[in-house]
Amino acid sequence: MAPRIATTAAEAVANIHDSSTILIGGFGNAGQPMELIDALMDCGATDLTVINNNAGQADAGLALLIKERRVSKIICSFPRQSDSWHFDEAYRAGEIELELVPQGNLAERIRAAGAGIGGFFTPTGYGTLLAEGKETRVIDGKGYVLESPLHADFALIKAFKADTHGNLVYRKTARNFGPIMASAAKSAIVQVDEIVETGKLDPEVVVTPGIYVNTLVALGGNNS
Amino acid sequence: MSTETSTFTTTDAALTRDEMARLVAADIPAGAFVNLGIGQPTNVSNFLTGEQGVTLHTENGMLGMGPVATGDDIDEDLINAGKVPVTELPGASYFHHADSFAMMRGGHLDVCVLGAFQVSGAGDLANWHTGAPGAIPAVGGAMDLAIGAKSTWVMMGLFTKTGESKLVQALTYPVTGLGCVSRIYTESAIFELAAGTVTVRSTHGISFEELVERLPVELVRAA
Numbered sequence: 235m236a237p238r239i240a241t242t243a244a245e246a247v248a249n250i251h252d253s254s255t256i257l258i259g260g261f262g263n264a265g266q267p268m269e270l271i272d273a274l275m276d277c278g279a280t281d282l283t284v285i286n287n288n289a290g291q292a293d294a295g296l297a298l299l300i301k302e303r304r305v306s307k308i309i310c311s312f313p314r315q316s317d318s319w320h321f322d323e324a325y326r327a328g329e330i331e332l333e334l335v336p337q338g339n340l341a342e343r344i345r346a347a348g349a350g351i352g353g354f355f356t357p358t359g360y361g362t363l364l365a366e367g368k369e370t371r372v373i374d375g376k377g378y379v380l381e382s383p384l385h386a387d388f389a390l391i392k393a394f395k396a397d398t399h400g401n402l403v404y405r406k407t408a409r410n411f412g413p414i415m416a417s418a419a420k421s422a423i424v425q426v427d428e429i430v431e432t433g434k435l436d437p438e439v440v441v442t443p444g445i446y447v448n449t450l451v452a453l454g455g456n457n458s
Numbered sequence: 459m460s461t462e463t464s465t466f467t468t469t470d471a472a473l474t475r476d477e478m479a480r481l482v483a484a485d486i487p488a489g490a491f492v493n494l495g496i497g498q499p500t501n502v503s504n505f506l507t508g509e510q511g512v513t514l515h516t517e518n519g520m521l522g523m524g525p526v527a528t529g530d531d532i533d534e535d536l537i538n539a540g541k542v543p544v545t546e547l548p549g550a551s552y553f554h555h556a557d558s559f560a561m562m563r564g565g566h567l568d569v570c571v572l573g574a575f576q577v578s579g580a581g582d583l584a585n586w587h588t589g590a591p592g593a594i595p596a597v598g599g600a601m602d603l604a605i606g607a608k609s610t611w612v613m614m615g616l617f618t619k620t621g622e623s624k625l626v627q628a629l630t631y632p633v634t635g636l637g638c639v640s641r642i643y644t645e646s647a648i649f650e651l652a653a654g655t656v657t658v659r660s661t662h663g664i665s666f667e668e669l670v671e672r673l674p675v676e677l678v679r680a681a
Contacts, residue, residue: 261518262541314596338559338602345556358602361636408535413554
């Protein structure tokens with residue numbers, strides 16, 4: 235089915251409900267779907283579980299959702315940064331749960347969810363605090379930790395361009411978590427600079443096939 | 459692990475940070491795919507030569523990373539793992555996060571250079587968390603980087619501010635990866651680690667005998 239095309243970010247996120255698990259793309263500001271996050275803020279949904287590489291920076295986007303205590307749990311690899319003060323405060327107050335995951339395991343757990351994998355043994359984290367309580371196995375003399383897939387109700391992603399079939403292309407390192415998050419959510423909501431007619435994207439360069447995309451919204455951008 | 463035959467050398471003065479970076483750069487094999495960690499390791503890129511043909515990987519999803527971007531070249535969609543704007547070189551490629559870490563975990567990168575709080579004689583690495591009470595933990599790609607590349611090298615000061623060795627018998631900081639470090643560059647000495655043996659390749663501003671006295675691990679002098 236072709237994706238729903240929303241006319242505003244607010245319309246794109248309107249179905250997100252309380253207690254949802256949400257994958258949010260981006261690494262630093264690259265690929266961060268800032269307008270969708272702002273719309274999520276305005277839509278009022280709360281008690282959210284958010285999966286992102288970080289835990290919000292400065293006074294924008296995810297940091298504000300955390301400040302307003304709308305996020306009850308965050309699953310990420312790198313929460314503590316020089317400007318993660320809203321997370322730091324919520325965490326120290328015991329008002330947000332943190333599941334810390336090594337970055338490559340975070341990415342692979344998301345990929346596994348989209349690919350129908352029930353779990354996988356990874357060497358990353360073996361013998362560390364982050365493997366405590368997890369099943370381990372020695373395979374060919376090397377230690378591995380069992381990690382599970384990270385499924386979500388929604389994904390909020392930023393891509394560069396889409397066609398009306400939902401096929402996506404990205405720009406440079408802004409691709410980061412986009413393709414795997416699109417596949418791991420029941421509903422992938424994607425903001426792009428521009429939506430072009432079907433047939434206008436070269437099939438050879440499509441990175442995320444439209445099968446993974448449920449909602450599109452074109453918001454313009456600085457890069458077109 | 460390959461046992462390199464290196465000749466023991468010594469200099470009168472301790473190495474500066476630039477001299478350490480220059481030595482690391484010179485040790486990177488021609489044509490290698492390399493990930494340079496945040497901090498001191500990043501400086502290594504300034505000493506790689508064009509003739510070496512080294513390709514830099516950044517774990518947020520790029521091979522063929524160029525120098526830091528300035529002026530009109532700054533593009534918010536093109537950053538490195540430290541979130542600093544960078545440039546792309548001819549032959550660069552982009553990929554998503556799972557591919558980027560698969561590339562690392564799958565042993566496709568030749569060398570990874572990291573900073574450290576401590577390294578043990580067995581090559582165990584601690585560099586992600588001090589374990590201090592009240593410290594908010596953050597791991598990022600540290601654990602993936604430690605165990606993924608064919609060779610993991612560390613750049614660090616050999617002693618803490620209070621003079622204790624950071625090359626230790628057993629880690630007291632939380633582990634990042636076990637048995638993963640094969641070489642350590644410090645201002646005072648360069649060490650090769652293999653099969654539990656710590657070989658001193660060179661000393662700088664300190665004698666081998668003095669090192670033996672100050673470090674809590676057994677040391678072998680390179681031939």
